[in-house]
Amino acid sequence: MKLELRGITKRFGSLTANDHIDLTVLPGQIHALLGENGAGKTTLMNVLYGLLQPDEGEFILDGQPTAFHSPKDAINAGIGMVHQHFMLVPVFTVAENITLGVERTHALGLLDRRRTRRDVRELSERYGLHVDPDALVEDIPVGVQQRVEIVKALLREARVLILDEPTAVLTPGETEDLFRVMRELKAGGTSIIFISHKLREVQAIADTITVLRRGKVVGERPPTASDSELALLMVGRKVELRVTKAPAQPGDVVLDVAGLTVPTGDHLLTDHPAAVDDVSFQVRAGEILGIAGVQGNGQTELCEALMGLLPSVAGSVRLSGRDITSATPRDRLRAGVGYIPEDRQEDGLVTDFSVADNLILDVYDRPPFASGLSLNLDAIRSTAVKRVADFDIRTTSTSTPTGTLSGGNQQKVILAREIGRDVKLLVASQPTRGLDVGSIEFVHRRIVEQRDQGVAVVIVSSELDEIYALADRIAVMYEGRITGFRPPTTSAEELGLLMAGAGTGPDAGTQAGAASDSPGEPTEPV
Amino acid sequence: MSGPPGEGPVTPGPVTPGPDGPQSPGPGTPQDAGTPAIATSASGDAPPPASGGEETAQDGRQPFGRIILESIVEGNSAMVTTLAIVAAIVVGGLLIAFTDPVVLTAWSNFSANPGNAFAQAWDSAAGSYSAMFEGAIFNPHTIAAVFQQASLASALHDGYVSAVFNPLSETAVNATPLILAGLAVALAFRAGLFNIGATSQWIGGAMLATWLGFGVSLPPFIHCVVCVIGGFVGGAVIGWVVGVLKARTGAHEVIVTIMLNYVMEYLLSYLLGTSALGKPGSNDLISPNIAGSAVLPHIAGPSLRINAGFLVALAAAVGVWWLLSRSTLGFEFRTVGANPSAARAAGMSVERTWILVFLIAGGLAGLSGAAVVQGTDHFLTFQSYGTYGIDAITVALLGRARPLGTVLAALLYGGLYAGGVQMQAVTQTPASMTEVIQALIVLFVAAPAFVRALFRLRGAKAGGEGQTLAKGWSG
Structure with a gap:
C-alpha cells in the first residue's frame, strides 16, 4: 500500500507541532522518521493513526484521499x-491480548479459544515472530511483548506499521531481533514507519530517512548518509557526537561499595530475592564508572540504595572513608553526593513548582536561601537567574512551572541543582533518557567537566552509546549482580553478552549459571 | 574532591553549547507538544490530550485521592468558583420560589394570569435574598433609624449605630470558627493530606480551652491568652496522634481522622458527665461557664458579638500564608504535597512532614474550638462542635486550599448563616434553605466541567499543554 501525507499541519495553540509535512511511504519500504524529541514525530504519527485530527492536509492511500477520525478508521484502512508504551493487559495471555477487540467467537458469542490460538500461532510463524499464544504477558520479556504488539497489528491486517521508538526498551540483542522481524515484514510487503532519534539504528535498517526538525521536514536522505550529515539536519547545527575528553586521572577512592545487597520490594511478584545482590565496586575521584545493563536489572535499586532511599540488608557504602550505609538521604546529600534520578518527573522535579523552586529543592533550608525558618526569596530568585544562564535552561522565566519545559531543559534544571552544590560524588541514573541530541551533548559535557574537577561519577545507563561516551570503566549489571568490569575499549558484542547474563569475566565466574534463569527465549548474541 | 564553591557564586561554566545557529527546543517549547503520551488501545476512541513528558509519562498511576484533590484544588480557577456560587444562588432562588405556597398557587393559575405567576416567583426569591442580604451585610432600615435620631451622639449612645453593623458582626462571628477550621483542612490539603478530623481537633482544643477557662484563675489578659494557647495545644495533640499513626504505621489519615472524630465526640460527652469537665450539680452534659477573664474581648462595642476571636482567625490566616509561601517548613509541606517521591529524593523526611502538618492543622482546628467557647458560647456542651469540622472541608475546598480563599469562603458561609436567620424571621423561607445553597455551591464547585459548560468558558485543561500547569503556588 502506498501512503502519502500531503501538507499535514497540526497546531496546539500557538505552537505548530507539524508544519505542512509531506511524506510518501512506498509499499514494502522501511521509512525512518528521524528527529529530536519535540520535533513532532509522535504528533505526526498520532495524526496518521486518527488519535489527533490534522488542522490542514490530507492522507492519500493508494491514490484515494482518506480521513481518519479515530484509530478505528486508521485500523480499517x-x-x-x-506505541512506545505497550497497550497490553498483563494478566491476559498473549493470544487474548492479540485478539482483544476482534475476538474469535462461536455461534453463540462464546470465545473460540482454539481458533484464537491457531490464528495467533500461524501469524507469528509466518513472520518468524515466535510468540507463545498461551504465555501470560506479564511473564514474557519486553522484547517479546513488543512482538505481541506487532502481531496484534498484523492480525488487524495492517499494511503500514508504525513503530514509535521501538528500540528504547530493548537490549542490543533484542534490537537485532526486531530488525530481523522488520526485514521479514518488509519482504512480505508491509510498509514500516520507524520512528527514532538514534542515528545508528536508522542507518542500519531504513530504506529512506526523513528528518524532522521543529515540526518541519528538513530533508530526506538515503541510509548511506553520514552520521554528521544526519545529525546536522536533525539538530540544525553542528554537534559533537562524542564528547572529547582527556584520559581520566583517578585520585583517591571516593565511593567504596562492598557487598551491598538490597531486597526487592515485591517478593511475591518475582522469584529473585534481591534486587541488588552482593555488589562491590569502588569509584575514585576524577573517574567515571559506567554501569551498563538492560533496564530492570537492579540499577535503579542500586542508585536508590546509594542515596539512602532504599534500605540495604547487607554490605556497606563508604564515602571518602566515612561509613554512610545507614545515613539518611539528607545526610548523604549534605556529605557531598549529587543525585540525578532516573525518572526526572517523578523523583527529580516537582513539576508544579517553578524553575526557581526546583533549583533549591535540596538546599532550600540552608543559607543563603533560608535564614532561620524564613525563605530568602531574593537569593532564590537571583540564584535561579544565574543558574538558568549558566546551564542554558530555556524557560520564559524562573517562575515558569518546570512541567511545561521540554525534557532537556527539565534535566538541565536537575543538573544545575545537583552540580551547583559542592559535590564529591555524582550519581546519575539514565541522565539523558528521552533527551534530544543537543541536550545529550550538553549533559555529557557537564558530567565530564565534573570528572575533570575531581568528582567521582557513577553513571547508570541502558544505552551503550552513553556508556561508551562517558565511562572510564564499565561495570555490567545483570539480575542484581555485577557480571564484569571492562575497559571502555570493550566491544559492544562482549558487553551485550554480559548484559544478557552470559558473563564469564575475571570477577564474574560465579554468575556464569545465571544466564539459564533468564525468562523466555534466550537473547541471541549480536 | 574540588568543585565549584557550594552555594556561593558558581564558576561560570566555560563550556556552553555554541551560540551559533538555532538550538534545540526554544523557550517553553513542550516536547512533542500536546500529543497523547499514551494513546488508547487500538479500538478506542480519541483520548483526551494527556499532559506529560515524553518517555516517562505514566498517567493513571496517581493515587485516586490525589487526583480528586488536584482536580478540586488545582483544576478550578477563581472564575469557576465564583460562577459556581452564582449558579448556586440562581438555583437556590428557584428552589425558594417554588417551595413557596403563594408562588405555587399563582403557578397553578398560570393560564389565567401568567404575569402574576412570574411576578410571585420573583418576589419570593428576591424577598428572601434581600432579607438574607440585610441579615448578612447591612440593612437600610438601620441606617434610616440612625438619621431619625436627634444627634449622632444619641444615636451612638442608644445603639442605633451598632445596629447598622450588627449584620457584618454576625457574619464575622459565624465565619470565625470556619476560618480557623478551614485553615486546618486547607493546610493539610496543600501537603497532600486529607484532614477529615477537624471535628476531633476542634473538640480537643475546646475541651482544653474550657477547662483552662473555668479551672484556673489568672489575670484577665493572661488568662485569655493562656486559654487560646490551650486551644491550640489541645487540637495539636489530637492532630499529632493522626500524623504519628500515619508516619509510623502507614494508617490512612482519612480513616484515622474519621474514627478519632467519634472517639473525641464520645470522650467529650463522657467528660461532661464527670466532675472533670461537667457543671457541678447539673444533669445536663454541659460545662461550667468560663471565667470572665478568659472571655475573648469584644472589639466593636458590647452590643456587637464580634470579638477578638475574629482577629485571631485573621492572624492565623496570615500565619498560614507565611508558613506556606515564605517559610522553609512550608516549602517542605508543599513539596511533599506535590510530589512525595521528589521530596524524599531531595532529602526531606516525608514522615516528619506528615506529623508536623497534622500537628499544626490540629492546632488551628483547636483554635476554632477555643474561639467558639471563649468568644461566643462561654461554655461547652456535648454538641458544641456542631458541623464546624465538616463545613471546614467545604470552606477549604471552596477557598481552593489557599489562606485568603479560605477566609473569603468562610465569610461567605458565615454570611449565609447570618442571613439565613434574618431570612427566616422576615420571610417564611426556612433557614435551612441556606444549607441547601451551601450544598449547591459545593456541588457546582465539585463539577467544574459543568460550570464551564454552563457559562461557556473555555476549558482550562482542554486548551493544550502549558495552561494546565501555568498556575503559581505562592499564597
Whole structure:
C-alpha cells in the first residue's frame, strides 16, 4: 500500500507541532522518521493513526484521499501502530491480548479459544515472530511483548506499521531481533514507519530517512548518509557526537561499595530475592564508572540504595572513608553526593513548582536561601537567574512551572541543582533518557567537566552509546549482580553478552549459571 | 574532591553549547507538544490530550485521592468558583420560589394570569435574598433609624449605630470558627493530606480551652491568652496522634481522622458527665461557664458579638500564608504535597512532614474550638462542635486550599448563616434553605466541567499543554 501525507499541519495553540509535512511511504519500504524529541514525530504519527485530527492536509492511500477520525478508521484502512508504551493487559495471555477487540467467537458469542490460538500461532510463524499464544504477558520479556504488539497489528491486517521508538526498551540483542522481524515484514510487503532519534539504528535498517526538525521536514536522505550529515539536519547545527575528553586521572577512592545487597520490594511478584545482590565496586575521584545493563536489572535499586532511599540488608557504602550505609538521604546529600534520578518527573522535579523552586529543592533550608525558618526569596530568585544562564535552561522565566519545559531543559534544571552544590560524588541514573541530541551533548559535557574537577561519577545507563561516551570503566549489571568490569575499549558484542547474563569475566565466574534463569527465549548474541 | 564553591557564586561554566545557529527546543517549547503520551488501545476512541513528558509519562498511576484533590484544588480557577456560587444562588432562588405556597398557587393559575405567576416567583426569591442580604451585610432600615435620631451622639449612645453593623458582626462571628477550621483542612490539603478530623481537633482544643477557662484563675489578659494557647495545644495533640499513626504505621489519615472524630465526640460527652469537665450539680452534659477573664474581648462595642476571636482567625490566616509561601517548613509541606517521591529524593523526611502538618492543622482546628467557647458560647456542651469540622472541608475546598480563599469562603458561609436567620424571621423561607445553597455551591464547585459548560468558558485543561500547569503556588 502506498501512503502519502500531503501538507499535514497540526497546531496546539500557538505552537505548530507539524508544519505542512509531506511524506510518501512506498509499499514494502522501511521509512525512518528521524528527529529530536519535540520535533513532532509522535504528533505526526498520532495524526496518521486518527488519535489527533490534522488542522490542514490530507492522507492519500493508494491514490484515494482518506480521513481518519479515530484509530478505528486508521485500523480499517490498514494502519497499525506499536506505541512506545505497550497497550497490553498483563494478566491476559498473549493470544487474548492479540485478539482483544476482534475476538474469535462461536455461534453463540462464546470465545473460540482454539481458533484464537491457531490464528495467533500461524501469524507469528509466518513472520518468524515466535510468540507463545498461551504465555501470560506479564511473564514474557519486553522484547517479546513488543512482538505481541506487532502481531496484534498484523492480525488487524495492517499494511503500514508504525513503530514509535521501538528500540528504547530493548537490549542490543533484542534490537537485532526486531530488525530481523522488520526485514521479514518488509519482504512480505508491509510498509514500516520507524520512528527514532538514534542515528545508528536508522542507518542500519531504513530504506529512506526523513528528518524532522521543529515540526518541519528538513530533508530526506538515503541510509548511506553520514552520521554528521544526519545529525546536522536533525539538530540544525553542528554537534559533537562524542564528547572529547582527556584520559581520566583517578585520585583517591571516593565511593567504596562492598557487598551491598538490597531486597526487592515485591517478593511475591518475582522469584529473585534481591534486587541488588552482593555488589562491590569502588569509584575514585576524577573517574567515571559506567554501569551498563538492560533496564530492570537492579540499577535503579542500586542508585536508590546509594542515596539512602532504599534500605540495604547487607554490605556497606563508604564515602571518602566515612561509613554512610545507614545515613539518611539528607545526610548523604549534605556529605557531598549529587543525585540525578532516573525518572526526572517523578523523583527529580516537582513539576508544579517553578524553575526557581526546583533549583533549591535540596538546599532550600540552608543559607543563603533560608535564614532561620524564613525563605530568602531574593537569593532564590537571583540564584535561579544565574543558574538558568549558566546551564542554558530555556524557560520564559524562573517562575515558569518546570512541567511545561521540554525534557532537556527539565534535566538541565536537575543538573544545575545537583552540580551547583559542592559535590564529591555524582550519581546519575539514565541522565539523558528521552533527551534530544543537543541536550545529550550538553549533559555529557557537564558530567565530564565534573570528572575533570575531581568528582567521582557513577553513571547508570541502558544505552551503550552513553556508556561508551562517558565511562572510564564499565561495570555490567545483570539480575542484581555485577557480571564484569571492562575497559571502555570493550566491544559492544562482549558487553551485550554480559548484559544478557552470559558473563564469564575475571570477577564474574560465579554468575556464569545465571544466564539459564533468564525468562523466555534466550537473547541471541549480536 | 574540588568543585565549584557550594552555594556561593558558581564558576561560570566555560563550556556552553555554541551560540551559533538555532538550538534545540526554544523557550517553553513542550516536547512533542500536546500529543497523547499514551494513546488508547487500538479500538478506542480519541483520548483526551494527556499532559506529560515524553518517555516517562505514566498517567493513571496517581493515587485516586490525589487526583480528586488536584482536580478540586488545582483544576478550578477563581472564575469557576465564583460562577459556581452564582449558579448556586440562581438555583437556590428557584428552589425558594417554588417551595413557596403563594408562588405555587399563582403557578397553578398560570393560564389565567401568567404575569402574576412570574411576578410571585420573583418576589419570593428576591424577598428572601434581600432579607438574607440585610441579615448578612447591612440593612437600610438601620441606617434610616440612625438619621431619625436627634444627634449622632444619641444615636451612638442608644445603639442605633451598632445596629447598622450588627449584620457584618454576625457574619464575622459565624465565619470565625470556619476560618480557623478551614485553615486546618486547607493546610493539610496543600501537603497532600486529607484532614477529615477537624471535628476531633476542634473538640480537643475546646475541651482544653474550657477547662483552662473555668479551672484556673489568672489575670484577665493572661488568662485569655493562656486559654487560646490551650486551644491550640489541645487540637495539636489530637492532630499529632493522626500524623504519628500515619508516619509510623502507614494508617490512612482519612480513616484515622474519621474514627478519632467519634472517639473525641464520645470522650467529650463522657467528660461532661464527670466532675472533670461537667457543671457541678447539673444533669445536663454541659460545662461550667468560663471565667470572665478568659472571655475573648469584644472589639466593636458590647452590643456587637464580634470579638477578638475574629482577629485571631485573621492572624492565623496570615500565619498560614507565611508558613506556606515564605517559610522553609512550608516549602517542605508543599513539596511533599506535590510530589512525595521528589521530596524524599531531595532529602526531606516525608514522615516528619506528615506529623508536623497534622500537628499544626490540629492546632488551628483547636483554635476554632477555643474561639467558639471563649468568644461566643462561654461554655461547652456535648454538641458544641456542631458541623464546624465538616463545613471546614467545604470552606477549604471552596477557598481552593489557599489562606485568603479560605477566609473569603468562610465569610461567605458565615454570611449565609447570618442571613439565613434574618431570612427566616422576615420571610417564611426556612433557614435551612441556606444549607441547601451551601450544598449547591459545593456541588457546582465539585463539577467544574459543568460550570464551564454552563457559562461557556473555555476549558482550562482542554486548551493544550502549558495552561494546565501555568498556575503559581505562592499564597
